[in-house]
Amino acid sequence: MDQFLPTDYEVPQGKGNYMKFEEGENRFRILTSPILGYEYWNEDNKGNRKPIRKRMNEDLIIKDIQEPDKIKHFWAMVVWNYQDKKIQILEITQKGLQKSLRSLAKDEDWGSPVNKYDIVVSKEGEKMETRYTLQPKPAKATEKEITEAFEKTSVNLEALYTGDDPFMSEDVNPEDVKV
Numbered sequence: 001m002d003q004f005l006p007t008d009y010e011v012p013q014g015k016g017n018y019m020k021f022e023e024g025e026n027r028f029r030i031l032t033s034p035i036l037g038y039e040y041w042n043e044d045n046k047g048n049r050k051p052i053r054k055r056m057n058e059d060l061i062i063k064d065i066q067e068p069d070k071i072k073h074f075w076a077m078v079v080w081n082y083q084d085k086k087i088q089i090l091e092i093t094q095k096g097l098q099k100s101l102r103s104l105a106k107d108e109d110w111g112s113p114v115n116k117y118d119i120v121v122s123k124e125g126e127k128m129e130t131r132y133t134l135q136p137k138p139a140k141a142t143e144k145e146i147t148e149a150f151e152k153t154s155v156n157l158e159a160l161y162t163g164d165d166p167f168m169s170e171d172v173n174p175e176d177v178k179v
Helices: 095-106 144-152 157-161
Strands: 024-030 035-043 049-055 072-081 086-092 118-124 131-136
Touching: 035 157, 049 157, 072 095, 072 144, 072 157, 086 095, 086 144, 095 131
Parallel strands: none
Antiparallel strands: 024 072, 024 118, 035 049, 035 072, 072 086, 118 131
């Protein structure tokens, strides 16, 4: 009998530009200070849900928000995701994680996590039963692989506020980008 696919074949998982917390431990190194704001999702006229992000000091026009009870405060920052071995954007909307990171940044023994120490967020459970814990790792120099990848990757976090792709540099024609 002919074999259609190799016995050990698995469909490749796409490694996108955004880090998502997976079940278990998620280790990352923060590479930039976060941008802050509010995020909500609206449906366009084709039925596609799109995120809308506003800066902290921008007015939110409630009549333009389809689900005003689902507005979230967000932090978005550039990170190195150790699992995917990739520069990505991490958006944090969980208040407990925001408070933990803020406490670390204000602590004189830890200080700002940007390029100083790794963070591990553990995720357990699903939906309304999801629990997150945050653990800093001892300070150490940023690995060369991370520094080199960060220097080669252009990320404009401000593009999140306009709905543009933060990974598209202004001098790149999107039609020339290969996927």
